[in-house]
Amino acid sequence: MRTVFYMTIACLLQLHVQAQRAKPNIIYIYADDMGIGELGCYGQQKIKTPHIDRIAREGIRFTQHYSSFPVCAPSRCALLTGRNAGHSYIRGNYELGGFEDDKEGGQMPLPEGAFTIAHLMKQAGYTTGAIGKWGLGMFDNTGNPNKQGFDYFYGYVCQKQAHNFYPTHLWENGKWDTLNNPYIKVHSPLPADASDSDFEKFKGKDYSVTKMAEKTFAFIRQHKNKPFFLYLPYTGPHVSLQAPEEAVKEYLGRFNEQPYYGNKGYASARYPLSTYAAMITYMDKQVGLIMDLLKELELDENTIIMFSSDNGATFDTGGADTEFFKSTAGLRGRKTDLYEGGIRAPFVARWPGHIPAGAVSDHISAQFDLMATLADITGNKAPANDGLSFLPALLGKNNQQKKHPFIYFEFPEKSGQVALRIENWKLVKSNMKKDRNTPWELYDLSKDSAETTNIAAQYPELVKKADSLLEQSHRLAHIRDWEFVNPKF
Numbered sequence: 001m002r003t004v005f006y007m008t009i010a011c012l013l014q015l016h017v018q019a020q021r022a023k024p025n026i027i028y029i030y031a032d033d034m035g036i037g038e039l040g041c042y043g044q045q046k047i048k049t050p051h052i053d054r055i056a057r058e059g060i061r062f063t064q065h066y067s068s069f070p071v072c073a074p075s076r077c078a079l080l081t082g083r084n085a086g087h088s089y090i091r092g093n094y095e096l097g098g099f100e101d102d103k104e105g106g107q108m109p110l111p112e113g114a115f116t117i118a119h120l121m122k123q124a125g126y127t128t129g130a131i132g133k134w135g136l137g138m139f140d141n142t143g144n145p146n147k148q149g150f151d152y153f154y155g156y157v158c159q160k161q162a163h164n165f166y167p168t169h170l171w172e173n174g175k176w177d178t179l180n181n182p183y184i185k186v187h188s189p190l191p192a193d194a195s196d197s198d199f200e201k202f203k204g205k206d207y208s209v210t211k212m213a214e215k216t217f218a219f220i221r222q223h224k225n226k227p228f229f230l231y232l233p234y235t236g237p238h239v240s241l242q243a244p245e246e247a248v249k250e251y252l253g254r255f256n257e258q259p260y261y262g263n264k265g266y267a268s269a270r271y272p273l274s275t276y277a278a279m280i281t282y283m284d285k286q287v288g289l290i291m292d293l294l295k296e297l298e299l300d301e302n303t304i305i306m307f308s309s310d311n312g313a314t315f316d317t318g319g320a321d322t323e324f325f326k327s328t329a330g331l332r333g334r335k336t337d338l339y340e341g342g343i344r345a346p347f348v349a350r351w352p353g354h355i356p357a358g359a360v361s362d363h364i365s366a367q368f369d370l371m372a373t374l375a376d377i378t379g380n381k382a383p384a385n386d387g388l389s390f391l392p393a394l395l396g397k398n399n400q401q402k403k404h405p406f407i408y409f410e411f412p413e414k415s416g417q418v419a420l421r422i423e424n425w426k427l428v429k430s431n432m433k434k435d436r437n438t439p440w441e442l443y444d445l446s447k448d449s450a451e452t453t454n455i456a457a458q459y460p461e462l463v464k465k466a467d468s469l470l471e472q473s474h475r476l477a478h479i480r481d482w483e484f485v486n487p488k489f
Contacts, residue, residue: 022302023124023125023126023227023378024227024302024303024304024351024377025227025228025229025230025299025302025303025304026121026126026228026229026230026303026304026306026374026377027229027230027232027290027303027304027305027306028229028230028231028232028306028307028308028370029232029234029287029305029306029307029308030076030079030132030231030232030233030234030308030309030310031234031236031237031283031307031308031309031310031346032072032133032162032233032234032235032236032237032238032309032310033072033237033238033239033309033310033311033312033313033314033335034236034237034280034309034313034346035309035312035313035314035322035325035327035328035329035334035341036309036312036313036327036328036329036331036344036345036346037313037325037326037327037328037329037330037331038237038280038313038325038327038346039052039053039056039346039348040052040053041053041056041057041061041346041348042061042329042346043326043329044325044326045326046254046255046277046324046325047277047280047281047325048250048277048281048284049280049281049284050284050288051284051285051287051288051291052284052287052307052348054288054291054350055287055291055305055307055348055349055350056348056350057357057358058350058352058357058358059305059348059349059350059351059355059357059359060348060349060350060355060356060359060360060361060393060394060396061346061347061348061359061360061361062346062347062348062349062360062361062362062363062365062393063360063361063362064344064362064363064364064365065308065344065345065346065347065365065366065367066343066344066345066364066365066366066367066407066409066421067308067309067310067311067312067343067345067366067367068083068084068085068088068343068366068367068368068409069085069088069091069311069343069409069411070311070312070333070335070336070337070338070342070343070411071092071093071310071311071335071336071411071413072093072133072135072159072238072310072311073090073092073093073094073107073108073135073136073159074088074090074091074092074093074411075310075311075367076090076134076135076136076233076310077089077090077110077136078367078368079117079310079367079368079370080110080116080117080118080136080148080231081110081114081115081116081117081368081371081385082117082368082369082370082371082372082382082385082386082387083368083385083386084366084368084386084407084408084409084473085408085409085410085411086408086410086473086474086475087386087473087475089110089111089114089478090107090108090110090136091410091411091412091477091482092108092411092412092413092481092482093107093135093159093413094107094108094479094481094482095107095160096108097158097160098160099160099161099163099185099186099187100183101168101169101183104138104157104158104160104161105138105158106134106135106136106137106138106141106143106157106158106159107135107136107137107143107158107159108136108137108143108479109136109137109138109141109142109143109144110136110137110142110143110148111142112142112147114142114148115149115383116148116149117149117229117231117370117371117374118130118145118148118149118150118229118231119148119149120149120371120374120375120378120380120382121149121229121374121378121380122149122151123380124227124378124379124380125226125227126227126228126229126378127151127152127223127226127227127228127229128149128150128151128152128228128229128230128231129150129151129152129153129219129223129228129229129230129231130145130150130152130153130154130155130230130231130232130233131152131153131154131155131212131215131216131219131230131231131232131233132155132156132212132231132232132233132234132235133155133156133159133162133233133234133235134153134155134156134157134158134159134233135156135157135158135159135162136148137157138157138158139157139171139174144174145157146173146174150231152173152219153171153172153173154170154171154172154173154177154211154212154215155170155171155208155212155215155233156170156171156208156235157171162208162235162238163186163187163238163239163240163266163267164184164186164240164242164267165207165208165209165235165240165242165243165279166179166181166184166202166203166204166205166206166207166208166242167179167181167184167208168181168182168183170208170211170212172215179204179205179206179208179211180204180205180206181204181205181206182204184201184202184204184267186202186240186266186267187262187265187266188262189261189262189263189268190261190262190268191261192261194259194261194268196270198268199259199268199269199270202240202242202267202268202269203242203245207242207243207244208235209234209235209236209282209283209286210244210286212232212234212235213286213289213290216230216232216286216290217289217290217293220290220293220294220297220299221293221297224297224299229374233310234283234286236279236280236282236283237276237279237280237283237314237320238314239265239266239267239314239317239318239319239320240266240267240269240318241260241266241267241269241272241275241276241279241318241319241320242267242269242275242279243275243278243279243282244278244282247278247279247281247282248271248274248275248278250278250281251271251273251274251275251277251278251281252271252274254274254277255273255274255277255324257271257272257273257274258272259271259272260272260318260319262319264316264317264318264319265317265318266317266318266319267318268319269319272319272320272321273321273324273325275319276319276320276321276325277325287307290305291305300352301352301353303351304349304350304351304354304355304377305349305350305351306347306348306349307346307347307348307349308345308346308347308348308367309345309346310345311335311342311343311345312328312331312333312334312335312337312340312341312342312343312344312345313327313328313334313335313341314327314334314335315334315335315336316334322334328340328341330449330450331344331449331450331451332450332451332452333451336411336413336414337414337417338409338410338411338417338418338419338428338430339419339428339451340426340445340449340450340451343409343419345367347365349394351394354394354395355394355395355396356395356396359396361393361394361398363390363393363398363401363403364403364404364407364421364423365388365390365393365404366387366404366407368385368386368387369387369388369389369390370387371385371387372385372387372388372389373387373389373390373391373394375389376389376391377391388402388403388404389402404421405422406420406421406422406469407420407421408420408469408470408473408474409421410473410474410485412477412481412482412483412484415430415431415432415433415434416430416431416432416433416434416484417429417430417431417432418432418470418474418485420466420469420470421445422462422465422466422469424444424445424446425442425443425444425445425462426442426443426444426445426451427440427441427442427443427456427462427463427466428440428441428443428451429441429470432484432485433484436484436485436487439456439463440456440463440466440467441454441456442454442455442456442458442459442462442463443455470485474486476489
């Protein structure tokens, strides 16, 4: 009798383990300032990204996917909370503290009581981890990632620190992890007669992306026997231009390049074009190592890998040259712009046996849709949010895919901008801080993806509709600096 009892318990435990393993692991990789044209699967010719291209080749590539904002911190907030730009708690890079180690202050923190995708996944029985750049508060305030649903965190907490790929430290669950690097003041230009040894001052021994990748591998090994959700906001290719020497060597001699002396901020670089390309290829190699590890641990078939970027390509500061690399794939605008080049993001996903290989989707989607999509995948109910699950599009069930009637964007920094995507129509207002009634620009993206020809005068009814949608979509910001839409403020 006792033997039967123990056999029954063992069977129940085995069934429980099998049920847990049946839930797919989910890895969401989030590049930093990567333009949609910087991946081979989106047409890049000069930079090698074979592993991310493999995700697209063995899975799906979205052609009309958007970040929620054109800069780092608010994009992360919208991604994690499922809120569009008009409802997001954080709407700009509200910086606190300074760049020095003793002045590390982070950014505007997520508030107490926020519900993130990590909370959602924990409710669904997942172990949750975040490894990379946080940018949503420090460990000593409500923005602490361990208080926002993540069981484990490793990386940069403050995004100003992430301007340096050789920092003195990273953070692990609130504890300072010392790296083998001296303090580097990256925002300090060199003279035009700088020597090679001067450029060496911007290099260290422990490269942050390598450290974050090592922690990623450890997390996957540790949690291989139960479902995990891993958010990987890696920091490439956000400047500073810094990469391991062996990675840069892969590109030396390929480009006609001149040294960058730091005159536009960030670290100086002896070979800026080679270094920028190397940063992307090196990050791509870490993606490949993750995929190899999943295969080794027999997790490959039961893991969804998604890859995207927090906004469009950088605005050619810090020695970057997005024109040379065709980083926007011909789209107008860069980071900080609500034109397509600032918010159209790469998005590829792979889930063997579920996502059809080699698929391409023109479904219009946004990163704030991830909350609803994860809820759909796990069968868990999400709280009220602004997203629509894009799981049907992932699975090739396009006849079941719900569509946004419109997607709303706003960005209070720079000049004060709002934008709307309505089917193939794109409407943009700029310079609203000076004139809230500045006219709408209108573009037909089906014919003019580069937004070159403003046809607003031909469609007055659509412009009138845009005014109504703006009023409907905007919720008052909680700080004065971000409120530029409502004339009372």
